[in-house]
Amino acid sequence: MSTAALLAERLEVSERTIYRDIRDLSLSGVPIEGEAGCGYRLLPGYDLPPLMFTPGEVEALVAAIRLVQTWSGETLAQAAGTAEEKLLGVLTPQRRVVAERCRIISPDFNKYPQVKTWFDIFHRAIGELQVLHVCYEDEKGRASNRNVHPIGLTFWGEVWLLVAWCEVREDYRSFRLDRCVSVDPTGRYFSERPDRSLAHFIQLQQSEGCLPETKKPIG
Template structure:
């Protein structure tokens, strides 16, 4: 890693509410602690508002703005591949945001570097989402963000219809299939629903509070207790 890139990473890693020790920075950046001490001293001398000292930890003072980001070729490739997947399989809002983000990146990245990254042969081919499902994903994502209950009709894979009111907690993508992870008020338990089988009746339901035992973290904890190797997958 070039020294300029390392200095940028040091400043980025210091952003937050907790002091970062030199040893942790050294391990993350694969350099010696002595190198971190020297780099931090140089940053402070150049006017970067870093508080702290050797042996105590360092913290970047709030309000400091990082210089413009320069992505590495591999980072640009990762962003392009991710944007292709989002455009093919996410909701309309995220798909549009992915295209706009790449446009912003292209505006600041040297043209030859961007062109080289765009030649990466990793795509997201196949059936794209139905526009109705895209719109449904946007509606559910908004309800999750606002913590609003959703009421919908559902048809299971076995063809059994039901009506549900749920607390929407998260959306999971399974390579062509999206599921809504939720707290179901009919079953009084966590339930997952395939988004393409949902017919939303009301996405502006009553707000739901933060309630221990019914949050996404509880859902994941329950899965991990049942299957320690699941790594959060339902």
């Protein structure tokens, strides 16, 4: 049995929300056993109904998965593949037909093969708050070396941009992944701050009416 406190912690909601949802499920006929302070459990032999998606929702999910598989890194692409298997597994037969007949495709022409490697490194560094050393070439082929704090990735057409705080410029910079020559961990880590965060970067873009790559020169 799971207590309301444990469920609230796992689901990241309040205990009050758990109590309310347990009550609503019980009133709808779901056989939940237990009481406040003791814990709750779903009686054996009862299965929750599968997730119900509309045809449009199914197609949207399949399209999103295919885009991730094509344009992101290998790690996220593999996760998208397993997510697709799970999605197909919970769909009703009618909705599964919709998913399998989806004609929205995302062909991979392997235009920037190295980008997938950089994507995986940046994606992991964002989650782990790693400072990275980037050797970068601008649009004129001029190379520079930067230590950056990766805070986000944004997809701009066929181009991925890394949004980062640059230690050299002491400001936000965007780097095209296809122009990165090398990317290496420094062994250092950073702490995200309110004034050095993706949310703050987006706020600045919105206030200045700029695109991610035009607020400051790339690199």
